Amino acid sequence: MAKRQYTKDEIRKMAKEENVRFLRLMFTDLFGVIKNVEVPVSQLEKLLDNKLMFDGSSIDGFVRIEESDMYLYPDLSTWMVFPWGNEHGKIARVICEVYTPDGKPFEGDPRNNLIRVLKEMRDAGYTDFNIGPEPEFFLFKLDPETGKPTTNLNDKGSYFDLAPMDLGENCRRDIVLELENMGFDVEASHHEVAPGQHEIDFKYADALAAADNIQTFKLVVKTVARKYNLHATFMPKPLDGINGSGMHLNMSLFHDKGNAFYDEKNELQLSQEAYWFLGGLLKHARSYTAVCDPIVNSYKRLVPGFEAPVYVAWSGSNRSPLIRVPSSRGLSTRFELRSVDPSANPYLAIATVLEAGLDGIRNKIEPPKSIDRNIYRMNEEERKDSNIQDLPSTLHNALKAFEADEVMKKALGPHIYQSFLEAKGLEWASYRQEVTQWERDQYLEQY
Numbered sequence: 001m002a003k004r005q006y007t008k009d010e011i012r013k014m015a016k017e018e019n020v021r022f023l024r025l026m027f028t029d030l031f032g033v034i035k036n037v038e039v040p041v042s043q044l045e046k047l048l049d050n051k052l053m054f055d056g057s058s059i060d061g062f063v064r065i066e067e068s069d070m071y072l073y074p075d076l077s078t079w080m081v082f083p084w085g086n087e088h089g090k091i092a093r094v095i096c097e098v099y100t101p102d103g104k105p106f107e108g109d110p111r112n113n114l115i116r117v118l119k120e121m122r123d124a125g126y127t128d129f130n131i132g133p134e135p136e137f138f139l140f141k142l143d144p145e146t147g148k149p150t151t152n153l154n155d156k157g158s159y160f161d162l163a164p165m166d167l168g169e170n171c172r173r174d175i176v177l178e179l180e181n182m183g184f185d186v187e188a189s190h191h192e193v194a195p196g197q198h199e200i201d202f203k204y205a206d207a208l209a210a211a212d213n214i215q216t217f218k219l220v221v222k223t224v225a226r227k228y229n230l231h232a233t234f235m236p237k238p239l240d241g242i243n244g245s246g247m248h249l250n251m252s253l254f255h256d257k258g259n260a261f262y263d264e265k266n267e268l269q270l271s272q273e274a275y276w277f278l279g280g281l282l283k284h285a286r287s288y289t290a291v292c293d294p295i296v297n298s299y300k301r302l303v304p305g306f307e308a309p310v311y312v313a314w315s316g317s318n319r320s321p322l323i324r325v326p327s328s329r330g331l332s333t334r335f336e337l338r339s340v341d342p343s344a345n346p347y348l349a350i351a352t353v354l355e356a357g358l359d360g361i362r363n364k365i366e367p368p369k370s371i372d373r374n375i376y377r378m379n380e381e382e383r384k385d386s387n388i389q390d391l392p393s394t395l396h397n398a399l400k401a402f403e404a405d406e407v408m409k410k411a412l413g414p415h416i417y418q419s420f421l422e423a424k425g426l427e428w429a430s431y432r433q434e435v436t437q438w439e440r441d442q443y444l445e446q447y
Contacts, residue, residue, distance in 0.1 A: 006079055027109065251337065284407055
Protein backbone atom coordinates (compact mmCIF):
# COMPACT_ATOMS: atom_id res chain seq x y z
CA MET A 1 0.00 0.00 0.00
CA ALA A 2 1.77 3.10 -1.24
CA LYS A 3 2.18 6.00 1.17
CA ARG A 4 2.02 9.55 -0.02
CA GLN A 5 2.68 12.63 2.08
CA TYR A 6 -0.34 14.83 1.34
CA THR A 7 -0.19 18.56 1.93
CA LYS A 8 -2.76 20.30 4.10
CA ASP A 9 -4.28 21.93 1.00
CA GLU A 10 -4.66 18.52 -0.68
CA ILE A 11 -6.42 17.18 2.44
CA ARG A 12 -8.81 20.14 2.44
CA LYS A 13 -9.54 19.65 -1.26
CA MET A 14 -10.14 15.89 -0.95
CA ALA A 15 -12.42 16.37 2.05
CA LYS A 16 -14.55 18.80 0.05
CA GLU A 17 -14.61 16.83 -3.21
CA GLU A 18 -15.48 13.52 -1.46
CA ASN A 19 -18.20 15.13 0.68
CA VAL A 20 -16.48 14.03 3.89
CA ARG A 21 -18.68 14.85 6.89
CA PHE A 22 -16.83 13.07 9.70
CA LEU A 23 -13.20 12.46 10.59
CA ARG A 24 -12.18 9.26 12.35
CA LEU A 25 -8.89 9.90 14.15
CA MET A 26 -7.34 6.51 14.81
CA PHE A 27 -4.61 5.42 17.20
CA THR A 28 -3.73 2.17 18.97
CA ASP A 29 -3.65 1.32 22.66
CA LEU A 30 -1.15 -0.85 24.53
CA PHE A 31 -3.07 -4.05 23.67
CA GLY A 32 -3.23 -3.36 19.93
CA VAL A 33 -6.88 -2.33 20.05
CA ILE A 34 -7.80 0.39 17.55
CA LYS A 35 -9.16 3.47 19.25
CA ASN A 36 -10.67 6.46 17.53
CA VAL A 37 -12.00 9.91 18.20
CA GLU A 38 -14.69 10.86 15.68
CA VAL A 39 -15.24 14.55 15.03
CA PRO A 40 -17.25 16.49 12.41
CA VAL A 41 -15.32 17.78 9.40
CA SER A 42 -15.69 21.28 10.86
CA GLN A 43 -12.78 20.30 13.15
CA LEU A 44 -10.44 19.67 10.19
CA GLU A 45 -8.46 22.90 10.66
CA LYS A 46 -7.97 22.15 14.33
CA LEU A 47 -6.67 18.69 13.40
CA LEU A 48 -4.30 20.05 10.75
CA ASP A 49 -2.90 22.49 13.34
CA ASN A 50 -2.25 19.65 15.85
CA LYS A 51 -4.73 21.16 18.32
CA LEU A 52 -7.21 18.31 18.78
CA MET A 53 -7.19 17.07 22.36
CA PHE A 54 -8.52 13.89 24.01
CA ASP A 55 -8.52 12.26 27.45
CA GLY A 56 -5.54 9.89 27.62
CA SER A 57 -6.45 8.52 31.07
CA SER A 58 -9.28 6.45 29.57
CA ILE A 59 -6.94 4.48 27.29
CA ASP A 60 -5.29 1.25 28.48
CA GLY A 61 -1.61 1.70 29.23
CA PHE A 62 -1.56 5.45 28.65
CA VAL A 63 -1.51 7.81 31.67
CA ARG A 64 -2.95 8.49 35.13
CA ILE A 65 -6.05 10.66 35.45
CA GLU A 66 -4.09 13.62 36.84
CA GLU A 67 -2.08 13.90 33.59
CA SER A 68 -4.80 13.03 31.12
CA ASP A 69 -4.66 15.75 28.45
CA MET A 70 -3.21 14.44 25.19
CA TYR A 71 -3.06 15.75 21.63
CA LEU A 72 -3.56 13.89 18.35
CA TYR A 73 -1.02 14.76 15.65
CA PRO A 74 -2.20 13.43 12.26
CA ASP A 75 0.11 11.55 9.90
CA LEU A 76 -1.26 13.06 6.69
CA SER A 77 0.13 10.19 4.59
CA THR A 78 -2.53 7.95 6.21
CA TRP A 79 -5.52 10.04 5.03
CA MET A 80 -8.13 7.74 3.53
CA VAL A 81 -11.84 8.05 2.74
CA PHE A 82 -13.70 4.86 3.66
CA PRO A 83 -15.30 3.28 0.57
CA TRP A 84 -18.48 2.28 2.34
CA GLY A 85 -21.18 4.92 2.13
CA ASN A 86 -22.87 6.76 4.94
CA GLU A 87 -26.28 8.39 4.81
CA HIS A 88 -24.85 11.38 6.68
CA GLY A 89 -21.89 11.80 4.32
CA LYS A 90 -18.57 10.01 3.98
CA ILE A 91 -16.10 9.26 6.75
CA ALA A 92 -12.36 9.84 6.36
CA ARG A 93 -9.80 8.34 8.64
CA VAL A 94 -6.34 9.52 9.52
CA ILE A 95 -3.91 7.70 11.81
CA CYS A 96 -2.49 9.90 14.55
CA GLU A 97 0.43 9.99 16.90
CA VAL A 98 -0.20 10.91 20.51
CA TYR A 99 1.62 13.94 21.92
CA THR A 100 1.85 15.50 25.38
CA PRO A 101 0.67 19.11 26.04
CA ASP A 102 4.29 20.32 25.87
CA GLY A 103 4.55 19.09 22.26
CA LYS A 104 6.61 15.94 22.82
CA PRO A 105 5.80 12.47 21.44
CA PHE A 106 4.05 10.51 24.19
CA GLU A 107 6.25 7.54 25.18
CA GLY A 108 3.23 5.32 25.87
CA ASP A 109 1.98 5.51 22.26
CA PRO A 110 2.94 2.25 20.46
CA ARG A 111 3.22 4.05 17.11
CA ASN A 112 5.59 6.66 18.54
CA ASN A 113 7.64 3.83 20.00
CA LEU A 114 8.06 2.14 16.62
CA ILE A 115 9.05 5.50 15.08
CA ARG A 116 11.74 5.77 17.80
CA VAL A 117 13.13 2.27 17.08
CA LEU A 118 13.14 2.98 13.32
CA LYS A 119 15.19 6.14 13.96
CA GLU A 120 17.66 4.01 15.91
CA MET A 121 17.80 1.65 12.90
CA ARG A 122 18.55 4.56 10.56
CA ASP A 123 21.23 5.87 12.93
CA ALA A 124 22.85 2.42 12.62
CA GLY A 125 23.12 2.92 8.84
CA TYR A 126 19.96 1.23 7.54
CA THR A 127 17.23 2.85 5.48
CA ASP A 128 14.19 0.57 5.68
CA PHE A 129 12.77 -2.41 7.51
CA ASN A 130 10.14 -4.01 5.27
CA ILE A 131 7.36 -6.18 6.67
CA GLY A 132 5.02 -8.46 4.71
CA PRO A 133 2.30 -9.81 7.06
CA GLU A 134 0.17 -12.92 6.54
CA PRO A 135 -2.83 -12.45 8.85
CA GLU A 136 -5.38 -15.24 9.35
CA PHE A 137 -8.85 -14.98 10.86
CA PHE A 138 -12.01 -16.98 11.53
CA LEU A 139 -15.56 -16.21 10.44
CA PHE A 140 -18.32 -17.19 12.88
CA LYS A 141 -22.06 -16.80 12.49
CA LEU A 142 -23.85 -14.10 14.45
CA ASP A 143 -26.82 -15.03 16.62
CA PRO A 144 -29.82 -13.69 14.65
CA GLU A 145 -31.65 -12.74 17.84
CA THR A 146 -28.93 -11.11 19.92
CA GLY A 147 -26.50 -10.10 17.16
CA LYS A 148 -23.66 -11.51 19.25
CA PRO A 149 -20.98 -13.89 17.90
CA THR A 150 -21.56 -17.62 18.20
CA THR A 151 -18.97 -20.37 17.84
CA ASN A 152 -20.84 -21.74 14.83
CA LEU A 153 -18.56 -21.73 11.78
CA ASN A 154 -19.88 -20.55 8.45
CA ASP A 155 -18.34 -23.39 6.42
CA LYS A 156 -16.63 -26.79 6.57
CA GLY A 157 -13.94 -25.94 4.04
CA SER A 158 -10.21 -26.61 4.21
CA TYR A 159 -7.01 -25.32 2.61
CA PHE A 160 -7.68 -23.57 -0.75
CA ASP A 161 -11.25 -24.97 -0.97
CA LEU A 162 -13.82 -23.26 -3.19
CA ALA A 163 -17.57 -22.64 -2.86
CA PRO A 164 -19.85 -24.37 -1.97
CA MET A 165 -17.41 -25.77 0.63
CA ASP A 166 -16.06 -22.28 1.29
CA LEU A 167 -19.18 -20.30 2.15
CA GLY A 168 -17.06 -17.37 3.22
CA GLU A 169 -15.83 -16.87 -0.34
CA ASN A 170 -18.18 -13.97 -1.15
CA CYS A 171 -17.41 -12.27 2.14
CA ARG A 172 -13.68 -12.71 1.58
CA ARG A 173 -13.98 -11.41 -1.99
CA ASP A 174 -15.88 -8.36 -0.73
CA ILE A 175 -13.11 -7.74 1.83
CA VAL A 176 -10.49 -7.89 -0.94
CA LEU A 177 -12.45 -5.41 -3.08
CA GLU A 178 -12.82 -2.98 -0.19
CA LEU A 179 -9.09 -3.26 0.59
CA GLU A 180 -8.20 -2.57 -3.04
CA ASN A 181 -10.55 0.44 -3.04
CA MET A 182 -8.50 1.72 -0.10
CA GLY A 183 -5.19 1.30 -1.93
CA PHE A 184 -4.05 -2.11 -0.68
CA ASP A 185 -2.12 -4.31 -3.09
CA VAL A 186 -3.68 -7.70 -2.26
CA GLU A 187 -1.41 -10.55 -3.36
CA ALA A 188 -3.44 -13.63 -2.33
CA SER A 189 -6.70 -14.59 -0.70
CA HIS A 190 -7.72 -18.14 0.20
CA HIS A 191 -9.42 -20.45 2.65
CA GLU A 192 -7.04 -21.72 5.33
CA VAL A 193 -6.62 -25.22 6.78
CA ALA A 194 -9.34 -25.03 9.45
CA PRO A 195 -13.09 -24.75 8.78
CA GLY A 196 -14.16 -21.10 8.81
CA GLN A 197 -10.53 -19.90 8.62
CA HIS A 198 -9.24 -17.47 6.00
CA GLU A 199 -6.06 -15.69 4.97
CA ILE A 200 -5.56 -12.52 2.93
CA ASP A 201 -1.98 -11.46 2.12
CA PHE A 202 -1.11 -7.95 1.03
CA LYS A 203 2.11 -6.46 -0.28
CA TYR A 204 4.96 -5.66 2.07
CA ALA A 205 5.58 -2.09 3.17
CA ASP A 206 8.04 -0.26 5.37
CA ALA A 207 7.58 -1.14 9.04
CA LEU A 208 5.43 1.84 10.07
CA ALA A 209 3.14 1.61 7.04
CA ALA A 210 2.90 -2.18 7.50
CA ALA A 211 1.73 -1.77 11.11
CA ASP A 212 -0.80 0.85 9.97
CA ASN A 213 -1.97 -1.51 7.22
CA ILE A 214 -2.48 -4.39 9.67
CA GLN A 215 -4.69 -2.20 11.86
CA THR A 216 -6.68 -0.94 8.85
CA PHE A 217 -6.98 -4.51 7.54
CA LYS A 218 -8.51 -5.72 10.83
CA LEU A 219 -11.04 -2.89 10.76
CA VAL A 220 -12.08 -3.64 7.17
CA VAL A 221 -12.36 -7.41 7.78
CA LYS A 222 -14.59 -6.93 10.81
CA THR A 223 -16.73 -4.28 9.09
CA VAL A 224 -17.36 -6.30 5.91
CA ALA A 225 -18.00 -9.55 7.86
CA ARG A 226 -20.85 -7.80 9.71
CA LYS A 227 -22.59 -7.15 6.39
CA TYR A 228 -22.75 -10.94 5.92
CA ASN A 229 -24.05 -11.51 9.47
CA LEU A 230 -20.65 -12.91 10.37
CA HIS A 231 -18.18 -12.08 13.11
CA ALA A 232 -14.51 -11.98 12.12
CA THR A 233 -12.12 -12.78 14.94
CA PHE A 234 -8.34 -12.52 15.11
CA MET A 235 -8.29 -14.56 18.33
CA PRO A 236 -5.40 -17.03 17.84
CA LYS A 237 -7.20 -20.23 18.90
CA PRO A 238 -10.99 -19.80 19.11
CA LEU A 239 -11.71 -23.56 18.90
CA ASP A 240 -9.76 -26.55 20.14
CA GLY A 241 -8.85 -29.47 17.91
CA ILE A 242 -8.22 -27.37 14.78
CA ASN A 243 -5.47 -25.02 13.58
CA GLY A 244 -5.16 -21.60 15.15
CA SER A 245 -4.63 -18.27 13.38
CA GLY A 246 -1.14 -16.89 12.89
CA MET A 247 0.24 -13.70 11.40
CA HIS A 248 3.61 -14.66 9.94
CA LEU A 249 5.91 -11.66 9.49
CA ASN A 250 8.20 -11.61 6.45
CA MET A 251 10.99 -9.13 7.12
CA SER A 252 13.94 -7.63 5.27
CA LEU A 253 16.43 -4.93 6.16
CA PHE A 254 17.71 -2.40 3.63
CA HIS A 255 20.64 -0.01 3.35
CA ASP A 256 21.63 2.40 0.58
CA LYS A 257 23.09 -0.47 -1.50
CA GLY A 258 19.92 -2.59 -1.42
CA ASN A 259 18.80 -5.57 0.64
CA ALA A 260 21.20 -5.94 3.59
CA PHE A 261 20.32 -9.64 3.91
CA TYR A 262 21.51 -10.56 0.40
CA ASP A 263 25.03 -11.52 -0.62
CA GLU A 264 25.33 -13.74 -3.70
CA LYS A 265 28.83 -14.87 -2.70
CA ASN A 266 27.95 -16.20 0.76
CA GLU A 267 26.44 -19.50 1.90
CA LEU A 268 22.70 -19.61 1.03
CA GLN A 269 23.36 -16.18 -0.56
CA LEU A 270 22.77 -14.60 2.86
CA SER A 271 25.02 -11.77 4.01
CA GLN A 272 26.98 -11.75 7.27
CA GLU A 273 24.54 -9.10 8.53
CA ALA A 274 21.67 -11.45 7.74
CA TYR A 275 23.23 -14.20 9.86
CA TRP A 276 23.83 -11.79 12.75
CA PHE A 277 20.28 -10.45 12.49
CA LEU A 278 19.04 -14.05 12.49
CA GLY A 279 21.23 -14.74 15.54
CA GLY A 280 19.54 -11.87 17.37
CA LEU A 281 16.07 -13.07 16.39
CA LEU A 282 16.83 -16.54 17.77
CA LYS A 283 18.58 -15.34 20.93
CA HIS A 284 15.65 -13.13 21.97
CA ALA A 285 12.86 -15.36 20.62
CA ARG A 286 11.58 -16.53 24.01
CA SER A 287 11.47 -12.90 25.19
CA TYR A 288 9.64 -11.23 22.28
CA THR A 289 7.13 -14.09 22.25
CA ALA A 290 5.41 -12.25 25.13
CA VAL A 291 4.76 -9.33 22.76
CA CYS A 292 4.21 -11.27 19.52
CA ASP A 293 1.87 -13.76 21.24
CA PRO A 294 0.47 -11.50 23.94
CA ILE A 295 -2.66 -13.19 25.31
CA VAL A 296 -3.36 -16.31 27.35
CA ASN A 297 -5.07 -17.86 24.34
CA SER A 298 -1.96 -17.41 22.14
CA TYR A 299 -0.30 -20.39 23.81
CA LYS A 300 -3.18 -22.73 22.91
CA ARG A 301 -2.01 -22.18 19.30
CA LEU A 302 1.70 -22.76 19.97
CA VAL A 303 1.39 -26.53 20.46
CA PRO A 304 2.65 -29.46 18.33
CA GLY A 305 0.39 -30.90 15.68
CA PHE A 306 -1.24 -27.78 14.24
CA GLU A 307 1.52 -26.28 12.04
CA ALA A 308 2.40 -23.49 14.50
CA PRO A 309 6.05 -23.29 15.57
CA VAL A 310 7.01 -24.64 19.00
CA TYR A 311 10.81 -24.69 18.83
CA VAL A 312 13.48 -21.98 18.54
CA ALA A 313 15.30 -22.91 15.33
CA TRP A 314 15.65 -21.82 11.71
CA SER A 315 15.74 -23.44 8.30
CA GLY A 316 15.93 -22.64 4.64
CA SER A 317 14.05 -25.75 3.59
CA ASN A 318 11.29 -26.75 6.00
CA ARG A 319 8.37 -25.13 7.76
CA SER A 320 8.58 -26.63 11.24
CA PRO A 321 11.08 -24.15 12.81
CA LEU A 322 10.35 -20.71 14.22
CA ILE A 323 12.11 -18.88 11.38
CA ARG A 324 12.08 -19.89 7.73
CA VAL A 325 14.25 -18.43 4.97
CA PRO A 326 12.07 -18.37 1.83
CA SER A 327 13.91 -19.31 -1.37
CA SER A 328 13.65 -15.88 -3.07
CA ARG A 329 16.90 -13.91 -3.23
CA GLY A 330 18.06 -10.49 -4.42
CA LEU A 331 15.72 -7.73 -3.26
CA SER A 332 13.28 -10.39 -1.98
CA THR A 333 15.73 -11.99 0.49
CA ARG A 334 13.86 -12.18 3.78
CA PHE A 335 13.17 -14.06 6.99
CA GLU A 336 9.72 -15.37 7.85
CA LEU A 337 8.94 -15.34 11.58
CA ARG A 338 6.14 -17.86 12.04
CA SER A 339 5.26 -17.52 15.72
CA VAL A 340 3.49 -14.15 15.63
CA ASP A 341 -0.30 -14.22 15.94
CA PRO A 342 -2.85 -11.57 14.93
CA SER A 343 -3.74 -10.59 18.52
CA ALA A 344 -0.32 -8.88 18.68
CA ASN A 345 -0.03 -5.11 18.70
CA PRO A 346 1.76 -4.74 15.32
CA TYR A 347 3.67 -1.60 16.36
CA LEU A 348 5.11 -3.34 19.42
CA ALA A 349 5.70 -6.71 17.73
CA ILE A 350 7.65 -5.13 14.86
CA ALA A 351 9.65 -2.97 17.29
CA THR A 352 10.71 -6.01 19.34
CA VAL A 353 11.80 -8.17 16.39
CA LEU A 354 13.69 -5.26 14.81
CA GLU A 355 15.47 -4.49 18.09
CA ALA A 356 16.31 -8.19 18.51
CA GLY A 357 17.81 -8.31 15.01
CA LEU A 358 19.75 -5.06 15.47
CA ASP A 359 21.14 -6.44 18.74
CA GLY A 360 22.34 -9.45 16.74
CA ILE A 361 24.18 -7.16 14.30
CA ARG A 362 25.63 -4.95 17.05
CA ASN A 363 26.98 -7.90 19.01
CA LYS A 364 27.75 -10.13 15.99
CA ILE A 365 25.58 -12.96 17.33
CA GLU A 366 26.10 -16.06 15.19
CA PRO A 367 23.00 -18.25 14.78
CA PRO A 368 23.14 -21.98 15.46
CA LYS A 369 23.16 -24.35 12.48
CA SER A 370 19.97 -24.59 10.45
CA ILE A 371 17.66 -27.50 11.20
CA ASP A 372 16.65 -29.02 7.88
CA ARG A 373 14.51 -31.89 9.12
CA ASN A 374 11.05 -31.99 10.66
CA ILE A 375 11.57 -30.93 14.29
CA TYR A 376 8.18 -32.33 15.29
CA ARG A 377 9.53 -35.82 14.54
CA MET A 378 12.68 -35.35 16.62
CA ASN A 379 12.64 -36.69 20.17
CA GLU A 380 13.67 -34.64 23.19
CA GLU A 381 17.21 -36.05 23.17
CA GLU A 382 17.71 -35.17 19.49
CA ARG A 383 16.44 -31.64 20.07
CA LYS A 384 18.76 -31.26 23.06
CA ASP A 385 21.75 -32.44 20.99
CA SER A 386 20.87 -29.81 18.37
CA ASN A 387 20.54 -27.06 21.05
CA ILE A 388 16.90 -26.49 20.15
CA GLN A 389 14.99 -24.62 22.85
CA ASP A 390 11.21 -24.68 23.26
CA LEU A 391 9.16 -21.53 22.88
CA PRO A 392 7.37 -20.54 26.12
CA SER A 393 4.35 -22.77 26.77
CA THR A 394 2.34 -20.12 28.64
CA LEU A 395 2.01 -16.35 28.81
CA HIS A 396 3.49 -16.55 32.32
CA ASN A 397 6.69 -18.22 31.04
CA ALA A 398 6.95 -15.77 28.16
CA LEU A 399 6.62 -12.82 30.56
CA LYS A 400 9.44 -14.21 32.74
CA ALA A 401 11.75 -14.36 29.70
CA PHE A 402 10.59 -10.91 28.57
CA GLU A 403 11.21 -9.32 31.97
CA ALA A 404 14.76 -10.71 32.13
CA ASP A 405 15.74 -9.31 28.72
CA GLU A 406 17.21 -5.79 28.69
CA VAL A 407 16.96 -5.64 24.89
CA MET A 408 13.16 -5.95 25.16
CA LYS A 409 13.10 -3.07 27.64
CA LYS A 410 15.04 -1.04 25.09
CA ALA A 411 12.64 -2.12 22.31
CA LEU A 412 9.54 -0.86 24.12
CA GLY A 413 10.97 1.98 26.20
CA PRO A 414 10.46 2.17 29.98
CA HIS A 415 6.85 3.42 29.91
CA ILE A 416 5.40 0.76 27.60
CA TYR A 417 7.66 -1.95 29.04
CA GLN A 418 6.37 -1.39 32.58
CA SER A 419 2.74 -0.91 31.54
CA PHE A 420 2.86 -4.08 29.43
CA LEU A 421 4.37 -6.18 32.22
CA GLU A 422 1.83 -4.97 34.77
CA ALA A 423 -1.17 -5.44 32.49
CA LYS A 424 -0.14 -8.89 31.29
CA GLY A 425 0.73 -9.99 34.83
CA LEU A 426 -2.83 -9.12 35.87
CA GLU A 427 -4.20 -10.98 32.83
CA TRP A 428 -2.28 -14.13 33.76
CA ALA A 429 -3.33 -13.87 37.43
CA SER A 430 -6.98 -13.57 36.42
CA TYR A 431 -6.73 -16.60 34.12
CA ARG A 432 -4.87 -18.66 36.74
CA GLN A 433 -7.68 -18.14 39.24
CA GLU A 434 -10.46 -19.14 36.83
CA VAL A 435 -11.88 -22.66 37.25
CA THR A 436 -12.73 -23.95 33.77
CA GLN A 437 -15.35 -26.38 32.56
CA TRP A 438 -12.51 -28.72 31.50
CA GLU A 439 -11.40 -28.99 35.13
CA ARG A 440 -14.92 -29.71 36.34
CA ASP A 441 -15.36 -32.36 33.65
CA GLN A 442 -12.04 -34.00 34.56
CA TYR A 443 -12.04 -33.82 38.36
CA LEU A 444 -15.43 -33.14 39.91
CA GLU A 445 -16.54 -36.77 40.05
CA GLN A 446 -13.10 -38.37 40.15
CA TYR A 447 -12.14 -36.63 43.38
